[in-house]
């Protein structure tokens with residue numbers, strides 16, 4: 397298939413942003429809901445599932461391995477699971493598109509099933525390191541043949557029964573943790589992951605919710621020891637997926653930056669392992685509050701009210717990186733408009749996301765007039781103190797949805813247009829982004845014909 401032609405766009409805000417919106421379902425939870433439903437015995441129902449391309453790649457893979465996954469309506473899915481150990485050999489390569497989460501978690505699932513699966517992906521995903529999951533899964537007995545540098549395309553030949561391991565995460569990654577736990581689901585005995593820095597814990601919460609025997613201990617130094625008993629029988633569930641805090645980040649920062657704005661983002665998941673951005677914005681002086689706090693499907697949820705705010709510079713605590721790892725690109729935009737200097741450190745993981753998010757944001761922000769300095773593990777930003785950026789440049793999204801949306805927001809507070817060369821990647825995690833921003837009062841700018 398020919399790749400779609402690029403979809404350039406630029407946005408502006410003729411006035412304050414105002415209104416009440418809901419962002420699509422949480423991407424991390426959506427992937428896990430499909431995978432665990434496919435591994436349960438019987439029929440699960442999911443509502444609020446993210447209908448984004450990344451999650452659809454997971455659904456297609458579960459189907460290719462024998463689970464029935466049916467989209468019954470907007471965000472409403474029915475999954476008929478085959479049981480842990482019951483997945484079938486897929487007839488063709490599993491196309492993971494742009495999705496690191498689908499790839500790494502499913503490699504874990506396949507590793508302990510008696511099947512072989514080939515994983516392929518787009519140019520961005522094919523450049524991302526898979527060695528971090530190959531290493532523990534090979535220790536469990538999976539036979540994995542990867543392209544040079546531990547990249548896609550790669551083939552996983554599972555071993556059943558696999559060998560339980562105790563694995564200390566060398567990098568703070570929920571994807572690596574989840575890959576090992578999911579492999580442990582169909583492995584006899586106890587599989588253990590030791591996590592020195594807490595990462596998102598949706599896998600742990602949901603595995604327990606499906607009836608797996610899983611314990612989490614803390615050793616007093618914030619290290620978490622997660623143990624799962626394998627050969628589990630998962631019971632089908634009804635799952636409600638909350639709104640994605642990583643998507644809510646874009647309208648929230650936009651509302652902070654556009655003077656006079658007042659925006660309510662409803663129904664946002666606020667799991668503490670995910671909510672770092674909102675605390676950072678509050679520390680910068682944002683007028684941001686949480687309303688109607690509640691719990692849905694084992695996850696904390698609230699509505700977030702954000703008003704236009706004068707922000708101050710920020711220095712992040714490197715220990716908090718995992719709680720907002722995907723939100724740094726949009727936080728860099730907030731820092732570019734804040735008063736004073738922001739210093740971001742400990743962000744090396746950003747270099748191996750859909751793009752090198754430190755380098756790509758540094759280049760793009762510099763091109764639209766922000767004062768930034770890239771460092772080995774982060775960025776130093778001298779903010780404008782609320783003045784608009786110059787704009788007047790085209791920035792490359794590089795197949796990275798979060799880069800595209802970050803510069804869409806930067807355009808709202810720039811004099812001249814900020815043209816994003818391709819908005820298409822936004823469909824991986826936030827279908828409806830443009831419509832939502834338009835509801836709030838943002839507008840697409842007319843671009844001169846090329």
Ligand SMILES: O=C(O)C1=C[C@@H](OP(=O)(O)O)[C@@H](O)[C@H](O)C1
Nearest residue numbers: 424497568569570571572721722
């Ligand atoms: O487990 C997950 O759902 C995710 C974990 C994070 O990746 P890492 O585990 O590579 O940090 C995050 O960046 C990604 O968007 C989703």
Ligand SMILES: C=C(OP(=O)(O)O)C(=O)O
Nearest residue numbers: 494495496497498722749
């Ligand atoms: C890093 C991300 O996703 P993934 O690793 O699943 O591609 C993201 O959504 O920002």
